[in-house]
Amino acid sequence: METLETVDMAELILESHELSMMINHSREVSEYLTAKRRMEQDEEAQRLLTLFEQKKAQYEDVQRFGKYHPDYDHISKEVRQLKRAIEMLDSxxxxxxxxxxxxxxxxxxxxxxxxxxxxxxxxxxxxxxxxxxxxxxxxxxxxxxxxxxxx
Missing domain, CATH: 1.10.287 (Helix Hairpins)
Structure with missing residues (x-):
């Protein structure tokens, strides 16, 4: 004999599954996946992102000493410029x-x-x-x- 709580829980699980399917098939998810794929296939974006990761590692190293590190201003400027260049790409x-x-x-x-x-x-x-x-x-x-x- 099923209890009312068991039936309610089963119904809740089914409805949550239906909601997740609706979200997965939404226009927003479709546009997100398409845009992500385009960005991943954009050679310039990937080149700049790779370069940004390298510069970010240098920046984090320089950050330990802050403005007293001799390359602080130079690397900080490069990181900001790269970030701006990445954000300007259409993809x-x-x-x-x-x-x-x-x-x-x-x-x-x-x-x-x-x-x-x-x-x-x-x-x-x-x-x-x-x-x-x-x-x-x-x-x-x-x-x-x-x-x-x-x-």
Missing amino acids: VQQFKRAEGNLDMLLYQVGRTIADAVSDSIKVPSNNPFLEAKSSGCGTGGSCGCSTKKTS
Whole structure:
């Protein structure tokens, strides 16, 4: 004899599987995967990313001594220039845009599920404005904001 809890849990598992399938077949996931593939096939992007990783390792080494290291300014400037060059590539911009759209979809799904359970559940996001908006500033009100929601 099945209990009501077992039936509810089975239904919840089936519905969560259906939701994950809907997300996996969404326009946002499709655009993200396409943009990722394009960026991975972009020879210039891959060349710059490889170079950036090398310069980043040098930068981390120089960071141990900070501005007192003789190559600090030079390597810091090279890292910033490489980062800017990478961000200017069309394939990288398209990937970042698609990644942001997918992140927003996942946040909205998570927010909807959390709100169905309780208003006080925090939902992580890569967008600090969404997190602050949905759950107060995150400091428990120590900044002077009110963490209480008014109805």
